[in-house]
Amino acid sequence: MKLKGAEKQFWWRFGHITEAKNIPTELPGFASIDSMVDDEYLAMLLAKVSVMESVYLKETRVTDEGVKLISDVKQLKHLTLMKHENITKACLPYLNKLTDLEYLDIWRTKIRLEDITVLKDLKNLKELHISPHDEGVEESRDTILEKIIKAEETLPNCIIHT
Numbered sequence: 001m002k003l004k005g006a007e008k009q010f011w012w013r014f015g016h017i018t019e020a021k022n023i024p025t026e027l028p029g030f031a032s033i034d035s036m037v038d039d040e041y042l043a044m045l046l047a048k049v050s051v052m053e054s055v056y057l058k059e060t061r062v063t064d065e066g067v068k069l070i071s072d073v074k075q076l077k078h079l080t081l082m083k084h085e086n087i088t089k090a091c092l093p094y095l096n097k098l099t100d101l102e103y104l105d106i107w108r109t110k111i112r113l114e115d116i117t118v119l120k121d122l123k124n125l126k127e128l129h130i131s132p133h134d135e136g137v138e139e140s141r142d143t144i145l146e147k148i149i150k151a152e153e154t155l156p157n158c159i160i161h162t
Helices: 005-015 039-046 064-070 089-095 113-118 141-154
Strands: 026-033 051-058 078-082 103-106 127-130 159-161
Touching (some): 039 064, 064 089
Parallel strands (some): 026 051, 078 103, 127 159
16 A cells, blocks of 8 residues: 555654555664654654664754653563653653663653652663752752662662763
8 A cells, every 4th residue: 555645754764664555563663863853753753663772862852742752652662762851750650661671861851860760660660860959959968869779769679871
């Protein structure tokens, strides 16, 4: 079956795919850096691709809504959402659905160290990169250390980088 409209344009740009039967349902990973990739782009991609091991997004236009879409990806082990000011703690319930995650980078998003106590379902998480506080805010080492200790109680098998 031939693709039409926006779907045709998307899959042609994505991989020169012209027929629906050639659209993959699995990819090893997807990466985008400093790009115009947004929630709409992810919606088009993830409407067909349901299995991925890695998603790497740095400074794109993805928001909490995009994280909601990513939360349906199966077998996702590595997720980087670095430098996204429109990703907030509102997406934490969706991140919590990604129970296969081993690596999560949410550094320089609006999610802070004290917010991650809800991520109790990420039992396989081994490494987390997160900002301890908002940019421009100064906190003592003791305050940050207290937050790290609480976070480690939630994610005991995880190394937390701030």
